[in-house]
Amino acid sequence: MYTEFDCIKGDADSFELEGHQVIEEMPLAVRVNGRHALTAMISPDMLREFVLGFLYTEGIIKDVDEIESIKIENTDASVLTKSPFKILVSKKTVLSGCGGSMSYLDIAKLPEINSDLTLDSETIRNSVKEALDSELHVLTGGIHVVGLYNAEGKVCVVEDIGRHNALDKIIGYALERGIDLSRTYIICSGRISSEMVRKCLTANIPIVVSRGATTTLAIDIARARGLTIIGFVRSKKMNVYSWGKRITDIPEPVCEAMSNAAQPDE
Numbered sequence: 001m002y003t004e005f006d007c008i009k010g011d012a013d014s015f016e017l018e019g020h021q022v023i024e025e026m027p028l029a030v031r032v033n034g035r036h037a038l039t040a041m042i043s044p045d046m047l048r049e050f051v052l053g054f055l056y057t058e059g060i061i062k063d064v065d066e067i068e069s070i071k072i073e074n075t076d077a078s079v080l081t082k083s084p085f086k087i088l089v090s091k092k093t094v095l096s097g098c099g100g101s102m103s104y105l106d107i108a109k110l111p112e113i114n115s116d117l118t119l120d121s122e123t124i125r126n127s128v129k130e131a132l133d134s135e136l137h138v139l140t141g142g143i144h145v146v147g148l149y150n151a152e153g154k155v156c157v158v159e160d161i162g163r164h165n166a167l168d169k170i171i172g173y174a175l176e177r178g179i180d181l182s183r184t185y186i187i188c189s190g191r192i193s194s195e196m197v198r199k200c201l202t203a204n205i206p207i208v209v210s211r212g213a214t215t216t217l218a219i220d221i222a223r224a225r226g227l228t229i230i231g232f233v234r235s236k237k238m239n240v241y242s243w244g245k246r247i248t249d250i251p252e253p254v255c256e257a258m259s260n261a262a263q264p265d266e
Contacts, residue, residue, distance in 0.1 A: 001043060001159070002140050023142040025161050030077045032060060033084045043143070043160040046169045051077050053172030057199040064175045105194060105221065113226035115182040115206035117151075120248045121238065124185075124209055128233045131157050131187040132211060146170050147187040148179075155184065163190040164199070171203045181205050192229055194218045201225050207246060209233055214241060223262050 002021045009018045029039045030051055037060070042050060048070055055061045061081060068080035131147030136159050146166035147157040156173050160166035167186065174181055185207035186200060192214040198221070200208050207228040214231045222229045222242040229241040240247060242262075244255040 001045060001136060001143075021139045023136075023140040023161055027075050028077055029075060030054070030079065032079045033081060037079075040162075040165060042162065042165045046158060046173065047072050047077060049158075049169045049172035049176065050165060051079060051172065052175055053168030053170065055079065056171060056175060057168060057202045059202070105198065105217070107221050107224050110198060110221065110225050111201045111204065113182075113201065113206045114204060117183055117185065117206050118246050118248050119151075119185065119207065121250070124230060124238065124247070125233060125236070127154075127185075128187050128209060128211055130154060132189050134159060134189075137189070145187075145189040148174060148184055149187060150179075150184045155179065163188055164195055167196060167199050171199065171205075174203075185209060188212075191215065192218050192231060194221055197221045197227060197229070200227055206243075 002023050004019045005022050006017060007020045008015050009020070024044055025041055026044045027039050028042050028047060028050070030037045032055070038054070040050070040054070051070055052064060052067070061067060066081050066083060068082055071078045127147070127149045131149070131154065132145050134143065134145050137143045137145060143159045143161060144163040144166050145157065145159050146163060148155040148170045156170060158166045158169045158173070160169060167188070170186070171181070174184070182204045184205055186205055186209065188196065188208065188210045189212065190210065191212050192208055192210050194215060194217040196208065197218045201221070206226070207230070209230040211233050212231060214229050219229060219241045221227070226243060228243040228246045230238050231241060232239045240250065244250045244258055
């Protein structure tokens with residue numbers, strides 16, 4: 001996942017040649033039924049899980065049973081599906097820093113969350129602390145972390161140069177193992193964007209949590225489609241932006257006040 005490079009390290013007026021661990025990045029070209037679907041800039045592990053998760057969150061497959069085979073060689077992934085003539089997304093490059101595929105989102109056409117999962121705030125804080133305790137991030141300073149949790153605790157934690165890549169890997173991991181994603185929640189190290197929200201909606205993951213910020217569009221989508229967004233989870237603090245009723249220790253009047261404030265003006 002990383003390679004040591006020589007670099008000149010500066011500290012005030014002092015400069016010395018030292019080694020530094022640098023996170024690895026590689027292109028992965030994905031072809032579905034012979035057609036180029038995408039090229040992702042990605043960290044070189046859990047590539048099969050990434051392919052599965054990406055194809056699922058992009059709607060190319062509806063279930064892992066639609067996959068005939070996945071063959072990965074070096075920087076190429078070749079996928080055969082049982083529906084070879086299905087229309088694919090346009091080929092594109094998913095960059096490590098952002099990713100995503102949709103320049104326009106019709107919120108009304110996005111899936112709605114169907115889950116009765118609830119959590120208390122202390123469980124969320126503990127999960128964030130555990131998931132984001134990344135030795136690789138401390139070593140390299142160049143990695144995103146996404147964790148999948150359920151009521152019993154950690155299911156899987158993935159590290160990647162791109163947070164969207166990491167989320168697709170998590171979803172692919174869960175799909176292959178038949179994990180009920182409606183009973184899970186996501187912890188992530190980076191910003192919660194509209195694309196992260198869209199992927200969670202597609203996978204029916206009801207709660208997404210970050211120690212960082214979110215965006216206006218992510219909140220608008222989450223409020224409309226039943227997803228709970230929690231940001232800035234640090235120490236004892238957190239910001240709940242949508243569907244606070246899934247957090248059991250938030251008083252009901254506070255949840256109702258946010259719901260009323262989120263309603264559009266008549």
